[in-house]
Amino acid sequence: MTIETERLRDRVAAELIRTRDRTTLLTEAVDEDDLIRQHSPLMSPLVWDLAHVGNQEELWLVRDVGGREPVRRDIDELYDAFKHARSDRPALPLLTPGEARRYVAQVRDKALDVLDRARLDEGRRLVADGFAFGMIVQHEQQHDETMLATHQLRSGPPVLETAAPPRPALAVTGEVFVPGGPFTMGTDTEAWALDNERPAHQVDVPAFHIDRAAVTCSQFAAFIDAGGYDDPRWWSTAGWAHRQAAGLTAPAFWQRDGDGWAVSTFGRTAPVVPDEPVVHVSFHEASAYASWAGKRLPTEAEWEKAARHDPATGRSRRYPWGDDSPTPRHANLGQQFLRPAPAGAFPDGVSPLGVHQLIGDVWEWTSTGFHGYPGFAPFPYREYSEVFFGPDYKVLRGGSFGTDRSAVRGTFRNWDYPIRRQIFSGFRCARDA
Structure with missing residues (x-):
């Protein structure tokens, strides 16, 4: 394994952690009522976005790249963006804020373990140059921007500064x-x-x-x-x-x-x-x-x-x-x-x-x-x-x-x-x- 590959692995890990820090900031800034509320029919409840980024990470990094057993196969359909329109998502049996936080943390632990073992310098295209990990970083950051837009639509006192x-x-x-x-x-x-x-x-x-x-x-x-x-x-x-x-x-x-x-x-x-x-x-x-x-x-x-x-x-x-x-x-x-x-x-x-x-x-x-x-x-x-x-x-x-x-x-x-x-x-x- 080359020094360049180890540097890439370290960079990927840092990007995953940095991105999760932003997700945490956006979801911890409000109380649980705000997390589960739909602030606009154009947007999902914040708690849906939180569990969704974890579910995508599980699908691609834990199951596909890592070949690991599912963490929560039972929630795949709930967090499939193509199965449920944003306006319908509040009525779904979504994970509670506490369950969502525990789920994304469990998935992240497994994803980082997969990263430690992944061959980033060779093999299939999905893993080469850390693409799958970069795709997940970008996906979560895109949802972070979506959650920021939801913050703009929410009513109540300011929570971001x-x-x-x-x-x-x-x-x-x-x-x-x-x-x-x-x-x-x-x-x-x-x-x-x-x-x-x-x-x-x-x-x-x-x-x-x-x-x-x-x-x-x-x-x-x-x-x-x-x-x-x-x-x-x-x-x-x-x-x-x-x-x-x-x-x-x-x-x-x-x-x-x-x-x-x-x-x-x-x-x-x-x-x-x-x-x-x-x-x-x-x-x-x-x-x-x-x-x-x-x-x-x-x-x-x-x-x-x-x-x-x-x-x-x-x-x-x-x-x-x-x-x-x-x-x-x-x-x-x-x-x-x-x-x-x-x-x-x-x-x-x-x-x-x-x-x-x-x-x-x-x-x-x-x-x-x-x-x-x-x-x-x-x-x-x-x-x-x-x-x-x-x-x-x-x-x-x-x-x-x-x-x-x-x-x-x-x-x-x-x-x-x-x-x-x-x-x-x-x-x-x-x-x-």
């Missing part, structure tokens, strides 16, 4: 020109990349302009004040129908505050910060704003080219700033702050072309439907990506302040219904050159 995000030295405005031509989209080399990020392939993208920063609260407020929510010219047919049916008049959690706006964030209400990226807007709202501004949303390929392509070398980077993994200097990730930061707050994370904060802060809507890349092959199961392919979902890129560094990269793809806005979603605009 962080410092305010950093202020920029200089304001970042305007747009950049992205030259036309091919670039490498997707990846063949990222060890923990998921199936929908593969394979790497060449995409020829015509020249375009893209905003240096995500659309801010003050910019979006100008759209509202100009009557943007009341003018069907700016909306698609589907978007206008949804705006009317849902009664949308502003981003989620915004409310009028005199002549301005206030926003409720994790139980605290305060004036909207003008230069922070707008968050909790749907694809339809983002698209309407872009039309009003004389622009459009970027395609997924445009977004990735702006984030990864280095014109000086012609290669695609792992991240806008290079190949090094994110640190707190590069991006607003991992719940280190509980809201997005103004553009320019993370100068170490800028792209070669001068685009800021493409990673972190807010998930950015693109105009592209979710589909597989040319040569896509499902792995290790169809239900991760393939069953969602089609026009019903729009792709989001870049991660948010609630996304962990392990669960986002320059190639990472998220997707959701275009009406969704409980997620930490924002956008930036683009236009043809």
Whole structure:
């Protein structure tokens, strides 16, 4: 066994532990009534998410990789996300908070034992380079972000607290020109990349302009004040129908505050910060704003080219700033702050072309439907990506302040219904050159 393999084993263990610490923080921050309550029909009770991440860890690491006997086969169906809609989960005979905590702890003990014995340097694809363990880390971190969104929807006194995000030295405005031509989209080399990020392939993208920063609260407020929510010219047919049916008049959690706006964030209400990226807007709202501004949303390929392509070398980077993994200097990730930061707050994370904060802060809507890349092959199961392919979902890129560094990269793809806005979603605009 090589030194590199032992280092990988240590890194995997550290990631599993770090991720569980975040899960514990999110579930221990509230009492048992809050854990079992459904705070929105769009979300599961927090206790369901807790047991679900343990069940997925048991299925993949304990049973599949480790070949061990089941810990709780009797609960598999309860925590199968495809068997029960979120709105139905509170009525299921779920594990109690105490039972769920004991279950995930028991599974984790067995998973770490499997890790100690696993051959990460050879053998089947599921285990090579620690993929199965990385998949479970990312899965749990994705549910941690979902639980953070549930915290935003809960009522009652605040239970989460962080410092305010950093202020920029200089304001970042305007747009950049992205030259036309091919670039490498997707990846063949990222060890923990998921199936929908593969394979790497060449995409020829015509020249375009893209905003240096995500659309801010003050910019979006100008759209509202100009009557943007009341003018069907700016909306698609589907978007206008949804705006009317849902009664949308502003981003989620915004409310009028005199002549301005206030926003409720994790139980605290305060004036909207003008230069922070707008968050909790749907694809339809983002698209309407872009039309009003004389622009459009970027395609997924445009977004990735702006984030990864280095014109000086012609290669695609792992991240806008290079190949090094994110640190707190590069991006607003991992719940280190509980809201997005103004553009320019993370100068170490800028792209070669001068685009800021493409990673972190807010998930950015693109105009592209979710589909597989040319040569896509499902792995290790169809239900991760393939069953969602089609026009019903729009792709989001870049991660948010609630996304962990392990669960986002320059190639990472998220997707959701275009009406969704409980997620930490924002956008930036683009236009043809």
